[in-house]
Amino acid sequence: RVPPFSKEEFRGSAMKRPTPPEALPDPAGSPDDSKRHLRADARRNYExxxxxxxxxxxxxxxxxxxxxxxxxxxxxxxxxxRHFPKRIDLVEAVYRTDVDELAAVAEKAVANLEPWPAVEAFTQAFRRYASTKRTFLTELHEAFEKSPDLKSRSRERIDQAWNLVIGRAQEAGVLRTDVTGADLMQLVAPLCTNAAVSEEQGTRLLAVIIDGLRPTA
Structure with missing residues (x-):
């Protein structure tokens, strides 16, 4: 088995993160060095x-x-x-960054791993992604209410990431063809957000789910 991507790889993906307003190019053009320095500092502080x-x-x-x-x-x-006038703005930025990084993991898995190990790696990455939401679900729901398109667009992007990984595995004949990305989200997410599921139990149940994705004879 190819081990899943490490936390560092997951958190350090090359996917572009949301750009803070202060880091955008000066529309007037030709900013001097001090302005560039200020924007660079603002970007670093944002991140x-x-x-x-x-x-x-x-x-x-x-x-x-x-x-x-x-x-x-x-x-x-x-x-x-200055960057986040309200707590909900920070919650939204954290969530958007998480979705960006999860999508990057899917692309990285497809580019670097064989089809089945890519499925395993991305499923593990999704588990880590979903597990981090357990501690601020209430705040996330508030963010979804504030920005109605946040949930739908993020869900669509995560669907695309899942389908990128599992579609390739299905074409290779190593994953059953009656499974969709939406199916896997519904299977895996409850393991991560349910506080009653221990780490050890979650690991075992996830292995059962992954094994169940193989084609039937």
């Missing part, structure tokens, strides 16, 4: 804040204070609020 929010939400839940996120990122609270 540090999103990464810090991942850590803090996983550790303390979605109700963690904004001060805790700023402290984890090593920036002032004022810097945090």
């Amino acid at each position: 540090r804040l999103v990464e810090a929010a991942h850590v803090v939400f996983a550790r303390d839940g979605g109700g963690a204070s904004m001060e805790a996120v700023a402290r984890e990122a090593g920036v002032g609270v004022g810097t945090l609020y």
Whole structure:
């Protein structure tokens, strides 16, 4: 078995992350060095804040204070609020980044692994992705209400990632043809968001799900 991508590979994918407004090119053109430096600093702070929010939400839940996120990122609270005026803005940025990275894992799996190991790797990656949502589900629902298209577009993108991986495996004849990406999301997600499922039990159940994807004789 080819081991699933590590957390570092999953978190460090090459997929482009959301670009903070401060990091966009100056529409007037030809910015001087100081302006470029300010935009670079703003971009770094934005990325540090999103990464810090991942850590803090996983550790303390979605109700963690904004001060805790700023402290984890090593920036002032004022810097945090310049990028994310409301907590829900930060939650949305974290979620969008997660979806970007999950989509990148699918592309990486297809590019670098054989069809069946790619299915295993992406299924494990999806489990990690979904598990991180357990601690801030309430905040995510609020983000979906604030931005109605956030859930539908993200769901569509995740569907595409699943179908990229399983479609290739189906064409290779190593995965049953009556399974869709939506099916697998419904199978795997409950293992990750249900607090009653232990890590050990979740690992065993996921192995059962993966084994059940092989074609029947």
